[in-house]
Amino acid sequence: MSVTGPRLQPVLFERSKPGRGDGKVPHPPKDALDRVPSDQLRAAPPALPELNEPEVVRHYVNLSQLNHAVDTGFYPLGSCTMKFNPKLNEWAARLPGFAGLHPEAPDEIAQGTLQLLFELEAMLAEISGMRAVSLQPAAGAQGELTGILMIRAYHRSRGDVERTDVLVPDSAHGTNPATATMAGFRTVNVPSAPDGGVDVDAFRAALGPRTAAVMVTNPSTLGLFEPRIGELLSAVHEAGALAYMDGANLNAILGRFKPGEAGFDVMHFNVHKTFSTPHGGGGPGAGPVGVGETLLPFLPWPRVLRETDGSFRRERPGERPTSIGRLRSFVGNTGVLVRAYAYIRAHGTALAEVTNDAVLAANYLKQRLAADGSYDIPFGRPCKHEFVASSTSLRKETGVRTLDVAKRLIDFGFHPPTVYFPLTVDEAMLIEPTETESLETLDAFAAALIEIAAEARSSPEIVTGAPQTAPVRRLDEATAARQPDLRWRPMTGRQMPCPD
Numbered sequence: 001m002s003v004t005g006p007r008l009q010p011v012l013f014e015r016s017k018p019g020r021g022d023g024k025v026p027h028p029p030k031d032a033l034d035r036v037p038s039d040q041l042r043a044a045p046p047a048l049p050e051l052n053e054p055e056v057v058r059h060y061v062n063l064s065q066l067n068h069a070v071d072t073g074f075y076p077l078g079s080c081t082m083k084f085n086p087k088l089n090e091w092a093a094r095l096p097g098f099a100g101l102h103p104e105a106p107d108e109i110a111q112g113t114l115q116l117l118f119e120l121e122a123m124l125a126e127i128s129g130m131r132a133v134s135l136q137p138a139a140g141a142q143g144e145l146t147g148i149l150m151i152r153a154y155h156r157s158r159g160d161v162e163r164t165d166v167l168v169p170d171s172a173h174g175t176n177p178a179t180a181t182m183a184g185f186r187t188v189n190v191p192s193a194p195d196g197g198v199d200v201d202a203f204r205a206a207l208g209p210r211t212a213a214v215m216v217t218n219p220s221t222l223g224l225f226e227p228r229i230g231e232l233l234s235a236v237h238e239a240g241a242l243a244y245m246d247g248a249n250l251n252a253i254l255g256r257f258k259p260g261e262a263g264f265d266v267m268h269f270n271v272h273k274t275f276s277t278p279h280g281g282g283g284p285g286a287g288p289v290g291v292g293e294t295l296l297p298f299l300p301w302p303r304v305l306r307e308t309d310g311s312f313r314r315e316r317p318g319e320r321p322t323s324i325g326r327l328r329s330f331v332g333n334t335g336v337l338v339r340a341y342a343y344i345r346a347h348g349t350a351l352a353e354v355t356n357d358a359v360l361a362a363n364y365l366k367q368r369l370a371a372d373g374s375y376d377i378p379f380g381r382p383c384k385h386e387f388v389a390s391s392t393s394l395r396k397e398t399g400v401r402t403l404d405v406a407k408r409l410i411d412f413g414f415h416p417p418t419v420y421f422p423l424t425v426d427e428a429m430l431i432e433p434t435e436t437e438s439l440e441t442l443d444a445f446a447a448a449l450i451e452i453a454a455e456a457r458s459s460p461e462i463v464t465g466a467p468q469t470a471p472v473r474r475l476d477e478a479t480a481a482r483q484p485d486l487r488w489r490p491m492t493g494r495q496m497p498c499p500d
């Protein structure tokens with residue numbers, strides 16, 4: 001492993017020069033420390049790095065440029081919908097009326113924000129065919145938890161307490177079984193059919209008086225629409241269970257398929273994916289949930305309501321006793337919700353074009369790779385917004401694995417696709433181009449993948465040693481995950497930034 005490269009730089013502590021930062025920050029009044037209670041005073045000043053302003057700014061700006069970002073290049077990370085984030089949304093989210101509003105502001109002075117949230121709920125309900133929406137959950141995973149807790153509350157409200165199981169297909173995102181477990185259920189894994197779809201017969205066999213819910217991702221994490229979804233949902237409801245839809249793949253069905261109308265009882269939206277908030281760094285996001293009639297009483301508290309005089313207010317404590325309660329503070333991650341609102345309004349009635357273009361881009365890439373033949377394309381039928389490719393044949397021929405191909409893509413200036421997920425496909429690459437990429441970008445990406453396969457045959461060590469040009473070379477990912485070393489310690493012992 002090598003962690004040196006031309007563009008990596010020492011940390012600020014290592015660049016510190018005593019006295020360098022002096023004079024720029026106004027000195028506090030002489031008696032400032034007298035006003036701090038003595039038990040709150042440090043024995044010695046903290047060893048902060050001392051640098052001047054340009055050094056600090058350049059340090060951080062240079063660091064920021066070590067990252068691959070959707071603003072600098074193609075980011076086909078499957079299941080994540082890394083579309084370009086319009087700058088208009090950033091403008092809207094930074095408007096002082098939204099960004100500067102105190103979360104505890106009384107409803108009378110928060111009317112604009114409350115109206116936006118109220119209208120966004122209505123838009124998401126329209127898009128999903130659901131009866132109502134709560135914007136509160138902080139991310140998709142928390143939306144799942146919210147949905148399953150509502151399903152639990154529903155069964156309990158009917159005195160139906162024997163339902164202990166949640167059925168989840170084996171291609172599901174890891175958050176689905178995690179959610180079921182956190183909500184106190186037992187996860188029952190159901191195998192997929194050979195065509196990649198939900199195995200309706202296996203589901204039917206697993207359904208019974210113990211089934212509380214079924215969690216389905218449609219289109220699935222293989223990028224395939226479930227052709228037998230209607231049949232599956234009827235079977236779920238006949239068994240007295242409810243159907244949860246993981247809506248992370250909504251980008252593939254906008255204006256084309258409404259989960260609520262199809263019969264799903266509850267779903268979450270990954271607003272930061274479908275409706276464009278920068279989310280490569282892990283948040284904040286938003287995971288609103290939509291519900292049909294059955295779960296309406298259980299929606300989290302507080303909802304945003306419109307009064308008959310047209311004003312908006314939050315539900316008062318205790319106003320709706322059937323609610324499962326609060327999932328997080330306040331009404332949700334409002335900045336992310338403003339971006340979603342701006343994105344939806346900017347597309348207006350042409351929102352379905354997003355899906356049309358995303359699906360076209362994915363099928364184009366899939367067909368280009370299928371025609372070349374260097375990679376296996378396991379599912380032949382047309383995909384939705386993403387598709388699975390696999391390096392199984394390439395590995396058998398050359399020893400080069402999906403991980404190597406992914407690392408080599410970095411040298412070509414691309415972010416790698418999602419790898420080794422879904423778990424049901426050997427040497428998987430899950431590729432999601434999104435609607436925002438040009439034909440030229442798609443062609444360049446396909447050409448890079450094809451060239452990497454050619455390299456694997458002629459000089460595999462180039463691929464297995466990749467990335468060759470990145471500032472950080474191949475990392476030991478297992479050690480990084482098991483023994484993460486996240487803290488810098490001074491090499492010289494001269495300065496101790498914080499006590500051990």
Ligand SMILES: *Cc1c(COP(=O)(O)O)cnc(C)c1O
Pocket residue numbers: 079080139140141142173175217221246248249270285287
């Ligand atoms: C992203 C994703 C999730 C989890 O969503 P977060 O917003 O990251 O919590 C769940 N299911 C699928 C299929 C996803 O792609």
